[in-house]
Amino acid sequence: MQTPVPRTLVVATSASVPGLEAAVQAGTHQRIDYLELTSRFKSCYVDHGLVRPHRPLCYLESLIRLDLRLALQVAQLVRYRDYQVVISLSERAGIPLALVLPTNVRHLVIFHHGMSKQKLRLIRALRLQQRWDIVAAISQAEAQGMCSELGLAKDRVVALHTPVDTEFFRPIQSTQKATVVQSLGASHRDYETFIRAMSHLPHIPCHLRIGSSWVSGAGMLKHDVLPANVSLQPFVPPDHLRICYLQSRIVVVPIRASTQWSAGCTSVQIAQAMGRPVIATRRPGLAEYVIEGETALLVEPGNVEEMATAIASLWDDPDRAEQMGKAGRRLMEERFTIDRWLDRVEELTHWMVDHPIAR
Incomplete structure (x- = not known):
């Protein structure tokens, strides 16, 4: 029997669209990964709605493609509310969070562009790979590449393919012709x-x-x-x-x-x-x-x-x-269903909680 997951914060790196949850419930929008995770873990999520406008920092973030302001806000929230697990749904937040999260917080980060030469150089220069409990790439090829490039233990780098809501996107009878x-x-x-x-x-x-x-x-x-x-x-x-x-x-x-x-x-x-x-x-x-x-x-x-x-x-x-x-x-x-993806993220979260790395 698995132990309950500790207090978990899910970090989404896009701003929520107003009415999104209602649209999902109404069946006019596919299920969303961060909403489903927070429901599964009975936890909370944060996104860009948390950060304040700051033109110079916003310009810098667009150049380096990292969410610096969001990472700083998340780190403060983690300390204030005593979160024990952070799941970053993109390296845009996951990379800067490696620098500012408390070392006792377990951290899973999903990489969407894991073979970026610039990102790999930055990670190696700052030795950030030692700050993540699990690195998840969205393909096996990228997981293997990151494992080799960053010298990570194989059990710390996994393939986590993106999911699709197969109930929302499914073949249906229609008068529309495929033309x-x-x-x-x-x-x-x-x-x-x-x-x-x-x-x-x-x-x-x-x-x-x-x-x-x-x-x-x-x-x-x-x-x-x-x-x-x-x-x-x-x-x-x-x-x-x-x-x-x-x-x-x-x-x-x-x-x-x-x-x-x-x-x-x-x-x-x-x-x-x-x-x-x-x-x-x-x-x-x-x-x-x-x-x-x-x-x-x-x-x-x-x-x-x-x-x-x-x-x-x-x-x-x-x-x-x-x-x-x-x-x-x-x-x-x-x-590739979203439910299989949720099961896998939950499994990985339990694993990293039970197998903390020494930092």
Whole structure:
């Protein structure tokens, strides 16, 4: 029998949207990781709503991509309310928290860009890796890379793939017909390669929906002339986003080659959860979110001809596309549900409480 989890604080690194909890309860928004964690642990969460505006510090944070103000506020809150465990849902807060959290507080930090050369250099220079009880990367490839780069014990670095709400994002009966190829999202997207590929396929209609809840897509294509078969669509909220996926015969997730190995994983997961076949760029982390040849086709970064060929092959073979979509749905249900993710975070939290490291 596991012992109760000590007082736990969950650190989210985005500001809460007003009415978000009500939207989740009403079924118009997918479940949110930090809300689910606080419910599971009967604890509290903090986000950017905790910090006061400070223009110089805000500018510095945008340059170094670290949430310094949030980390300082969290450290004060931990001391004041005697929290014993902190779960940082991003390294943006987790890195500076390594410097300011009391050493007796257990700390799990989730890295979304774990192979960033700048971050790795900073961590090594300040020896921050010794201040985290568990480092969780969002792919096995990144977990292995961080373990090697930082000289961490293998039991302190784990893969914790991002989850998807498979109840919210699921295939449903609809009058919407799957009539387009669609690409969605903004982070680290290689839309130049995708648009060039679509220009070779003038008979296939395509929707580009650039933007996300975290990244604005404004201006990404302002200097590009789109082919006649490609139309730019507005960003939509989650309940409308499901309709966009229902309209998609194929979902394409083109990613730039960079150290952001798992960029695009959320779009890939949602597409598969909605029963749609995926074409994505082959990246070490992103590849772990699909089964190549079964739920998705992977193409090399920047290869216009390979991407065009992959799109045409699925467009011209609707039976294969349908089977890939069904396989993708099974994959999400079996491996990537938000409840499985919550179970794993709870397991890791108990483990690090029972196995504290010497600092």
